[in-house]
Amino acid sequence: MKLFKCQVCNYIHTGNEAPERCPKCGAPREKFVELNEEETTKVVRSEFTNGLHMELYNILQEVEDISDAGIEDDLDPGCVAIFHKAKEQALLLRKMIVAELEIHMKKGKWGVE
Numbered sequence: 116m117k118l119f120k121c122q123v124c125n126y127i128h129t130g131n132e133a134p135e136r137c138p139k140c141g142a143p144r145e146k147f148v149e150l151n152e153e154e155t156t157k158v159v160r161s162e163f164t165n166g167l168h169m170e171l172y173n174i175l176q177e178v179e180d181i182s183d184a185g186i187e188d189d190l191d192p193g194c195v196a197i198f199h200k201a202k203e204q205a206l207l208l209r210k211m212i213v214a215e216l217e218i219h220m221k222k223g224k225w226g227v228e
């Protein structure tokens with residue numbers, strides 16, 4: 116399997132050859148260059164980390180939903196305090212993940228370079 120990068124928009128294509136047109140920016144096949152082994156390793160590496168971020172993000176979304184249910188249930192102040200705290204932390208972590216992924220994208224770490 117090979118990786119090809121669009122030199123116009125940095126889109127990465129996976130396959131045996133470059134696509135006819137870039138699905139992201141529409142650039143023709145000639146604009147694609149094949150990544151070398153070192154570059155390919157970097158892309159695979161950052162895709163793995165980004166995938167973990169997304170997984171964590173989804174779990175945190177669940178934590179927020181559970182916390183909302185707990186807050187609504189309102190059994191006693193001790194329980195509600197924990198649910199509020201959990202929600203607060205989950206929200207903070209989700210914001211941090213989004214910020215980090217934005218940095219990755221700017222640095223070209225979202226499946227590029």
Ligand SMILES: [Zn+2]
Nearest residue numbers: 121124137140
């Ligand atoms: Zn492109």
